[in-house]
Amino acid sequence: MSEPVLVEKRDDHVAVVTLNRPEKLNALNAEVRALLRDTFDALAEDDDVRVVVIHGAGEKAFVAGADINEFADRSVQEQREVYARRRIYETVADFPKPVIAALHGFCIGGGSELALACDVRVADSTVRISQAEIRIGLIPGGGGTQRLARLVGRGWASIISLTGDFMDAEEARRIGYVDVLVEEGGHLDRALELAGRMARWSPVSLRLAKDAIRAAYEMPLAEGLVYEKERFLDAFDSEDGREGVTAFVEKRKPDFRGR
Numbered sequence: 001m002s003e004p005v006l007v008e009k010r011d012d013h014v015a016v017v018t019l020n021r022p023e024k025l026n027a028l029n030a031e032v033r034a035l036l037r038d039t040f041d042a043l044a045e046d047d048d049v050r051v052v053v054i055h056g057a058g059e060k061a062f063v064a065g066a067d068i069n070e071f072a073d074r075s076v077q078e079q080r081e082v083y084a085r086r087r088i089y090e091t092v093a094d095f096p097k098p099v100i101a102a103l104h105g106f107c108i109g110g111g112s113e114l115a116l117a118c119d120v121r122v123a124d125s126t127v128r129i130s131q132a133e134i135r136i137g138l139i140p141g142g143g144g145t146q147r148l149a150r151l152v153g154r155g156w157a158s159i160i161s162l163t164g165d166f167m168d169a170e171e172a173r174r175i176g177y178v179d180v181l182v183e184e185g186g187h188l189d190r191a192l193e194l195a196g197r198m199a200r201w202s203p204v205s206l207r208l209a210k211d212a213i214r215a216a217y218e219m220p221l222a223e224g225l226v227y228e229k230e231r232f233l234d235a236f237d238s239e240d241g242r243e244g245v246t247a248f249v250e251k252r253k254p255d256f257r258g259r
Contacts, residue, residue, distance in 0.1 A: 005035040006057075007043075013050040013199040014192060015043050022058025028066050028110045033088045040091050047258055050199040050206055052095070053191045054118065055102035056111075062103045063111025065132065089142040092117040093214075096207045098198050102191035103127045103178070113142035116151065119210060122180040122194065124187040127169045129177065134164040150217050152176050202240035203258035208232075 006018040017039055019026040026032075043049050056062040092099055092114065101115040103123040108130045115121050115129075131144045139145065140161055149157035152175045160167060172178040182190045198206060208231040215227045235241045239259040247254035 003035075004032050005039055007039055009046075009049060010192075012196045013048060014195040015046070015049045015052045016188075016192070017043075017052060017054040018057050019054070019063060020057045022056070022060070025061035025064030025106060026056040026058070026111070027064050028088070028114070036088045037086065037091050040088075040095055044096055047203070049097065050201075050203050050258075051098045051100065051195040053100045053102055053188070053195050054092075054114075055188050055191070056104070059105065061106040061108075061111070062101070062127070063108070063114055064106040065109030065111055083141070087142065089113055089117045093143070093147075096210070097203070098195070098206060098210055100191045100195050102187040103129075104185075104187050106130075108132050109140070109144070110142055113140060113144045113147070116143050116147040119213075120179050120191075120194065121177065122182065122187050122191040123169055123172065123178040124182050125169045125184045127172065127178070127187075129160075129167045129172050130164060131161045132164045134162060148177075202235075202238075202244060202254075202256040204238045204240045204256075205235050205244075208235050 002020055004019070004021050006020050008016040008018070010016065017036070019032065019036075021027065021032065040052075043052055098120070099118040100120045100122060101118040103115055103121055104126050106128055107115055107123075108128075109132050112129055112131055131140050131148065133140050133144070140148070145157060145161055148160060151157075152160075156175045156177075159165075167177070169178065169181055173181040180190060180194065212224075212228045212231045215224050219227060240254075240256045243256060244254045
């Protein structure tokens with residue numbers, strides 16, 4: 001039996017995480033969530049990995065939501081206890097390195113919320129996105145109202161979450177849910193190309209820039225600008241920062257080591 005989560009570490013400092021349950025449309029069951037948490041925890045500590053790309057195996061889906069059968073019989077207290085644990089959405093959102101979602105096919109419910117937790121979303125023309133929880137009398141619970149509203153605005157977040165309708169690739173790109181749209185089948189290659197362009201730079205500045213960008217969504221502008229200056233000073237004080245400036249002056253390629 002194949003492993004439901006696969007990891008490939010490439011020579012360009014990029015790690016590829018594959019959700020490998022194509023027969024279940026890569027639905028997020030408890031096993032997959034636990035494996036994803038462990039995988040991202042390990043990659044966070046791996047100094048050779050600077051950027052992560054996550055995608056779904058098979059031709060039909062990135063992730064077709066959560067496994068509803070797992071929570072159908074839970075009491076509200078049991079579900080509250082589940083929510084008290086560290087979830088994959090926060091694990092990915094809080095990951096210290098850039099994460100790119102390569103999307104195709106169905107991206108539904110928890111799959112959409114996993115994509116929203118990533119820093120960048122690259123999609124091919126087959127992607128179909130839905131916050132479908134409203135269809136079964138629920139609402140999004142993994143960021144499908146909060147991260148979505150911050151990404152596309154109140155109006156579109158309301159339309160997506162309150163109708164449960166599917167959104168096609170062109171519309172997703174137009175409203176800003178999808179950052180990069182490519183032809184059918186090109187999502188992973190484009191995500192890897194983008195990841196490689198990020199991973200060539202300092203791990204320190206990648207981490208600090210991601211942190212500062214996230215602050216823009218969580219802080220008022222005045223506080224965010226102060227936060228950005230402090231992160232700049234952190235980069236300025238790093239060995240990589242000194243190396244980058246020195247290499248520029250000396251007209252040579254910098255040797256970034258993540259310190």
